[in-house]
Amino acid sequence: MSVLDIFSRLTRQADLMDAMMIKLGVADEIRALPDHAGVLRRAANRCLSCDRTDACEHWLSHEAAPDEAPSFCRNHDLFARVLRNAEAKTQPAA
Template identity: 45%
Template sequence: MPLLSLYKRMMRKADLMERMIDTVDVRDALETRADHANVLRRAANRCMTCAEPDACQSWLAEHDHADEAPGYCRNHDMFERLKHDIEAERLTHA
């Protein structure tokens, strides 16, 4: 794969991942984790190996906000764990 094609693919998937993080509203939970750099790196690796970028882009185009990522999202479970962490912290401080 030519270098420019690889770069474009990486940028597209990085943009999709950023949008998904915001759409399912886990940015704060992700950025406040002590190990956020490692979590983000693993999430990026999963996204880069995803075979569904077109479906992801279409899904994101239809959702400004969502309670959860689509089932085919390779980061779905991570997003759900982050949402669980958000809820647990909210209950702790309630």
């Protein structure tokens, strides 16, 4: 694998992760976390180790308003946790 191939893969994976966060509506929530740099770094590492990029691209292009990330997403649990926390913030106090 050439250096150019490595950079192409990094860019593709970063674009997919960014698109996933935007589509799920978690991008701003993640960036607001106290350790957002660490959270994003770990999420990016999980994304980089994923071998389902074609499935991810397909899912992103066919899902209009998903409630959650696809089950094969290595960041599914992170995104679900962020979504739950965001929902909890918007719920009226009982």
